[in-house]
Amino acid sequence: MEGFAELLDRLVLTPQRNGKIKLLADYFRETPDPERGFALAAITRDLDLASVKPAMLRALVAERVDPELFAYSYDYVGDLAETISLIWPAPEQRRANRPPMLSEIVETLSQTSRREGPLLVARWLDDLDASGRYALLKLVTGGLRIGVSARLAKQALADFGRVDVTEIEELWHGLKPPYETLFAWLEGRGTRPTSLAAAPFRPVMLATALDEADFPKLDAADYAAEWKWDGIRVQAVAEDGMRRIYSRTGDDISHAFPDILDAMDFEGAIDGELLVGRLGENGIVAGTFGDLQQRLNRKIVTAKQLSDYPAFVRAYDLLQEGNQEMGEDLRPLPFSERRKRLDAFVEDLDPQRFDLSPLVAFSSFEELAAFRSAPPHPIIEGLMLKRHDSPYVPGRPKGPWFKWKRDPFTVDAVIVYAQRGHGKRSSYYSDFTFAVWTGPEDDPSLVPVGKAYFGFTDEELRLLDRFVRENTTERFGPVRAVRAEPDHGLVVEVAFEGLNRSTRHKSGVAMRFPRFSRLRWDKPPREADRLEALEKLLIG
Incomplete structure (x- = not known):
């Protein structure tokens, strides 16, 4: 120990x-x-x-x-x-x-x-x-929060055994602690373990961020484009009677989505986006990420959650058709061929649980930029570009796939609460609640709209901690209320990916991925944004 x-x-x-x-x-x-x-x-x-x-x-x-x-x-x-x-x-x-x-x-x-x-x-x-x-x-x-993901631990195993991390990922779900056969293989004392897992995880192919300065080096005709949906990336794998849903890091999240498992009446492996929504006249109408959060990280899913937030998979790619023994591994094929196979594959699936992510027709990157700035659905994060000839390669190779996300939204808000962090941050106030103004112009009040705990440097953290300690008005256990008045307080520019309605928050809004963009020491709190400005961004 x-x-x-x-x-x-x-x-x-x-x-x-x-x-x-x-x-x-x-x-x-x-x-x-x-x-x-x-x-x-x-x-x-x-x-x-x-x-x-x-x-x-x-x-x-x-x-x-x-x-x-x-x-x-x-x-x-x-x-x-x-x-x-x-x-x-x-x-x-x-x-x-x-x-x-x-x-x-x-x-x-x-x-x-x-x-x-x-x-x-x-x-x-x-x-x-x-x-x-x-x-x-x-x-x-079970509170081991030490900044180490399962993927990073697998990479350490790969470095230790001098093998590719994809080999570890492909074996992982067929192994059990304390992994003695795995270590024997990595140390050269035994043979490579045989994966006993049915419906195994296949290491995910990821995209690199698109730098618009690279456009002159790229030929638009070489790429297909599709929307980047604001859900979570998953693999839905069904083989030999076993059905599993994996996150992009290979975690088995099947238990949280029995409605999708029940509809996986196929043999193969689909790469797609997990969303919530209902079947309408023109296909499935996707809900917000806030709706999806009602289904995430659940040990037990209630009948009401299944009814109120039905889940589905929007398919991007087809990795395997048929089972491992009798089927075909499609990953070596070019994307254009896999896409044709995916189109036909999805046609036979339950339309309430599976649909196809549509391709975006374009002839130039300038035309694509217009689509990116005005997508047809509010939960679209941006665009994906995929070379027609690209095989499905684990990891993040530069060139075959690009992601081109929309610019984040920003708002100027006022810090109203602070809480100590964990681990090396346990001595600092590093988790902050921020608010915007609401009510009459001549007598406004602050209403919290979100929390953030990253986006600042270590030096800025020290300055934030000092400000909190010097401007505390009340204490609630590990939480401090921070002085926030029209002429006294700290304004921060907060960046976020989107905004949803929320009945759980007094403000009625919930931010997607909020983080500090910069500290506005120069700006008085009275000049921070109002709730009405955020409400204009609400979905639905």
Whole structure:
């Protein structure tokens, strides 16, 4: 457990992607089985442990620590696991001669009832130092937010074994922790594992951002264009009776979309965009990303959610036709041929759950630019350009595919609340709620319209933190209300991708991907935007 705890500490404090990959690869190289395999499963969130809820942890710490001391500590630190790890009063003498191993914890919890889980956690907290306690609590609660995605962990595996990351991705869903056969292959001690997964994930092909300065180097006749829809990229794969829906990173999200699974009466693999919407006279009418969010990250989907927000896949590409044994892998074919096969394939599918993303006819990039600036549907993010002769290649090769997104919207808003961040930001106020003006011109009030926690530099973060501390008007646990008046406050320019109606927010609006664009120290709050300006951008 000590090695795993040290790894987490170093990952949190290492901002660079390549630095994180090296840390992971070194850990895999230096750590024996099964420790490294369980660490990998924890990082990729593939451990199936009996969960220990935050309320249980609060009850544990209440037995050992004065409530007021805990409350003050939690207010300052802002993270439950970190607070408990620092404040936990370890016994004068540890019960065990050595700290527990990560494998011991995982194997024990996998066979333990939920009632016994907290008692075991308390015993292990006694046997670990502060760093180990933090790692333990993050492990058992599933809150391992260390800036490492499953895709990055797979890249570290690939670097460790000197193989292409696509080989890892193609095998992944047929493997189980602690991945001993996988490590044996990567170290040259065994053969390449045979994927036992039916309906496997196929590594996704991605596009590079289009630089308009490259237009003179490109021939419009070489490319097909299609709309870029504002949903989530998925693969719908059905083979030999197995049906799965994968995110673009290879996560199996099938459980959240039973309505699509039920309609996957085919053999093959479709690459497309997951959206919500209903079948109308002219095809499926897509809803907003806000509607789609009602279906995302759900462990259980209710009948009402299925009825109110029916999901469907807007198909972009066909990767496999038929099953792996008897069918055909279409990825080596040119896009133009795959598209013809996709047109015919989708015709036989349930029209309420699958439709085709239409191609955009154009003769010049100037004509295409006009389409980009005035798309026919409000949830279109921009355009995709795909070479007619491009095979489906995993990763992000430059040249075959381009994405040409619409310019983001911006609004000037006023910071009204701030909250401490997590990890290396836990000492800074780095999560901000911002607001715009509403009401009479002579007596306006601020109404929150969104939250953002990125888009500023480290130096700007320090300035923001100082402003919050010097202009706090109220405290609500880890949250501070910030002074915001017509002539005193901090204006920020916020960029966002789109706006939806929302009944959950007092303002009635919800922003898509808000982030700080710049700090407007020069602008008085009274000159920030009004809610009416945002309402003009609303969809529907």
